[in-house]
Amino acid sequence: MLDSTAYALTHRLAVEQSRGRAPSMAGAVLRGREIVWTGARGEVDGAPPTDDTQYRIGSITKTVVAILVMRLRDEGRLDLDDRLGDHLTDTPVPDATIAQLLAHSSGLPSETGAPWWERSDGAVRPDLCSLVAEPPLRAPGRRHHYSNVGFGLLGALVGRMRGHDWFTAATREVLEPLGMTRTTYAPTAPHAQGWAVHPWADLLHPEPAHDAGLMAPAGQLWSTTTDLARFGDLLLHGDDRVLSAASVEEMRRPSAPSEAGDADHSQGLGLQLLRHGGRALAGHTGSMPGFVATLWVDPAEDLAAVAFANATSGPAIGACVGDLIGIVAEREPRLPEPWRPAVVNAEVRELLGPWYWGASPVALRLRGADELTIGGLGGGARTSRFRPGPDGTWLGLDGYYAGETLRAVRRDDGSLSHLDLGSFVFTREPYAPGDVIPGGVPDDGWG
Known part of the structure; x- marks a missing residue:
């Protein structure tokens, strides 16, 4: 990467850390299956964060769960059009399909009932029925409505079908094959503390980091820029040890429309889709108390970018990561593959x-x-x-x-x-007499 491109990336991260008043930020860019830039601003425990510093990645966890579901589909264990109740008999919403849950079009509410699941111990929701405080808001499949609850149910589905919990499945089927050894259920040192920043003064307040229990599939995981860049490589190219390129491409296709008036956003299968700076991106944003995170990939440019901050709010993390991709794509556009002749029968x-x-x-x-x-x-x-x-x-x-x-x-x-x-x-000719044309054509042809 050119020094000027690396400086522009560092500058963009520095601007967002300062503007968003984040105690620290860390980022990385991957291209051609290699990490080509890492950067950090601010401090964690008195020193700049490194590419081995863990942050909580929030809803990027959902994409890991979605990959586990797609693996079950590819194994023939389920179909995406199956009703959830066909496989999870104790679900409180049996009629929503697995595809609808992946695409947030199941009609489920966004959140559980009180207390707010992100700031309460998961033990307060002991069974699947306790995740759904009210019936679906609308008929399944009618519109997009983001639902954390839906991914709590999908995590339970994975656990039930694998015979062990969803995180064990994630470790064995996704994290270990990809070498994501620093992606964990709970934080392990070195990791950032999550903070809330006072809206009117430069003051900090520590945020809790509870075990979300049955809601953990919606946002539990911790990771590093290096690990999440490896995950971005999977979302770009697939990996036959985890999920085929064809199935990854299927996840990146629109499966639910954007909300009215928001043409730049849509939803794939466990992936958010975004148009940013004229580019079609796929990935996921994430937030949990004390943290925001984003991973975007741009298949057209073979780019992935990730950034974390340990602040509940402030940094425009999704736009920042989109800009990281844009900086590289504009300054160092991807070279097309060289043309080569093919053997065609x-x-x-x-x-x-x-x-x-x-x-x-x-x-x-x-x-x-x-x-x-x-x-x-x-x-x-x-x-x-x-x-x-x-x-x-x-x-x-x-x-x-x-x-x-x-x-x-x-x-x-x-x-x-x-x-x-x-x-x-x-046909080889337009409406030629004698050709097999539905409805037929006059024998004397044109004119």
């Missing part, structure tokens, strides 16, 4: 080039050896990517055709007749 080559949906021209292109794209040659055509299936068909990955199947239809003599894409017929 004859049947795939035959699909490429111009096609017509009615009178609308489109083009099929191959990127590499295994990604087909459809896009318009005129204006306004639908664009999607496809991956090959084992039976010679192609599955839509995004856009209008996400989940749809593209088939090459051949004549009795084996020659290529047309493409069928979710019943849309694409």
